[in-house]
Amino acid sequence: MVTVTNLVLTSVLAGLGLGSALPPRIGTTNIGHGNGRATLNQVRRPNYRFNGARQVYKTYLKYGVPAPEELIQAVAHTDALNLAAAKRDTGSAAATPIDPRFDIAYVTPVTIGTPPQTLQLDLDTGSSDLWVFSSHTPASQVRGQRIYAPDKSTTSKLLNGHTWSITYGDGSGSRGNVYTDKFTIGGVTVKSQAIETAQQVSSSFTTEDAIDGLVGLGFSTLNTVSPNGQLTFFDNAKPNLDSPVFTADLKYMKPGTYDFGFIDKTKYTGEITYVPVETDPGYWTFTSSGYGVGSGTFSSSPITGIADTGTSLVYLPTAIVTAYYRQVQGATNSRSYGGYVFPCNSTLPAFVFGVGEAKFTIPPSYMSYAAVTDGSPTCFGGLQSSSGIGVNIWGDVALKAAFVVFNGEEPPTIGWANK
Numbered sequence: 001m002v003t004v005t006n007l008v009l010t011s012v013l014a015g016l017g018l019g020s021a022l023p024p025r026i027g028t029t030n031i032g033h034g035n036g037r038a039t040l041n042q043v044r045r046p047n048y049r050f051n052g053a054r055q056v057y058k059t060y061l062k063y064g065v066p067a068p069e070e071l072i073q074a075v076a077h078t079d080a081l082n083l084a085a086a087k088r089d090t091g092s093a094a095a096t097p098i099d100p101r102f103d104i105a106y107v108t109p110v111t112i113g114t115p116p117q118t119l120q121l122d123l124d125t126g127s128s129d130l131w132v133f134s135s136h137t138p139a140s141q142v143r144g145q146r147i148y149a150p151d152k153s154t155t156s157k158l159l160n161g162h163t164w165s166i167t168y169g170d171g172s173g174s175r176g177n178v179y180t181d182k183f184t185i186g187g188v189t190v191k192s193q194a195i196e197t198a199q200q201v202s203s204s205f206t207t208e209d210a211i212d213g214l215v216g217l218g219f220s221t222l223n224t225v226s227p228n229g230q231l232t233f234f235d236n237a238k239p240n241l242d243s244p245v246f247t248a249d250l251k252y253m254k255p256g257t258y259d260f261g262f263i264d265k266t267k268y269t270g271e272i273t274y275v276p277v278e279t280d281p282g283y284w285t286f287t288s289s290g291y292g293v294g295s296g297t298f299s300s301s302p303i304t305g306i307a308d309t310g311t312s313l314v315y316l317p318t319a320i321v322t323a324y325y326r327q328v329q330g331a332t333n334s335r336s337y338g339g340y341v342f343p344c345n346s347t348l349p350a351f352v353f354g355v356g357e358a359k360f361t362i363p364p365s366y367m368s369y370a371a372v373t374d375g376s377p378t379c380f381g382g383l384q385s386s387s388g389i390g391v392n393i394w395g396d397v398a399l400k401a402a403f404v405v406f407n408g409e410e411p412p413t414i415g416w417a418n419k
């Protein structure tokens with residue numbers, strides 16, 4: 001057995017970045033008893049990542065056996081993987097329906113600033129502005145919402161001369177000025193996120209007291225901040241995420257989750273079907289492979305639309321919508337109620353849509369969205385026509401029937417799985 005002096009060994013190991021062979025440093029955890037005796041307590045190294053190849057390498061060195069080249073390569077390869085993996089974030093946050101009777105929207109707790117201010121925001125893949133009710137919002141327009149007060153945060157910075165203004169598909173809107181501050185969702189933090197503070201909100205936001213603002217998760221090209229557009233939370237967080245993804249697991253009349261940086265295999269069954277995303281102009285636009293009404297034949301016709309967590313219903317071409325409501329006793333397209341309605345006690349078929357070879361079924365319970373007014377015997381459909389909108393929208397009624405992966409790799413894709 002060949003012995004190698006400590007000095008040579010140390011220099012060889014150090015040269016290979018394999019750490020020192022010297023005993024642990026005398027630190028606060030070790031005790032000198034003053035009588036020539038000392039106690040060395042072992043300490044756990046934070047973020048230590050095991051490197052099996054290195055253990056083998058050390059054994060070769062210990063017995064003075066030259067290590068083969070491929071072993072040295074394996075040590076370096078594993079170190080590189082460990083280094084790359086060391087800096088990754090993941091997070092998970094609840095998505096809770098704002099109304100227990102029907103899923104008009106889902107809110108997620110976020111914290112902003114120092115000390116942290118908690119708001120409940122609507123994560124919206126159909127837009128790309130992160131805006132909040134704030135100390136700048138006129139009191140007459142605030143009705144129970146929680147607000148972000150930048151002046152109460154030691155880490156807020158005004159983004160001088162920048163403003164924003166947004167109008168949504170449903171006619172609601174808001175506008176204001178911009179700060180940057182620390183922003184966290186589900187344990188994933190962006191140190192300097194553009195926070196758009198509302199100086200004006202439309203009446204529908206004022207009356208929606210459970211929503212304190214939105215987190216746009218569309219592509220940053222849609223951001224309305226001027227003169228310089230700002231990045232979304234996802235674009236800012238992405239470089240530090242374990243994987244450049246976020247997932248939506250929305251549920252029917254109960255809380256679901258948004259996950260960032262990882263794909264939770266316990267949240268879906270079977271395989272995830274990924275399809276391409278068209279990022280122009282900035283929505284998660286994908287093409288569905290077709291649809292079916294109830295147990296009827298599946299029509300393999302491409303349907304291009306956007307995956308929009310911030311829209312409650314599904315909006316598809318009129319031909320598909322009429323094919324569906326033809327199967328519903330007493331259904332009409334009501335001008336007064338602004339869409340397809342039917343007697344709440346009607347028997348509804350399921351609605352099936354395809355993504356690639358996969359099929360997703362929206363159950364009848366999701367397709368009866370809500371009574372047109374409290375206690376009315378007339379119900380509003382979860383499927384409506386997109387003819388007046390100009391884009392097909394796969395909103396929450398469809399999203400909550402699946403586990404959806406918003407994959408921010410280049411090029412982006414979207415994945416759908418049953419659950």
Ligand SMILES: CSc1ccc(CNCCO)cc1
Nearest residue numbers: 126168169172204205208310
């Ligand atoms: C008034 S509650 C409300 C919630 C979300 C939004 C944004 N999404 C709509 C279409 O993307 C608008 C209004």
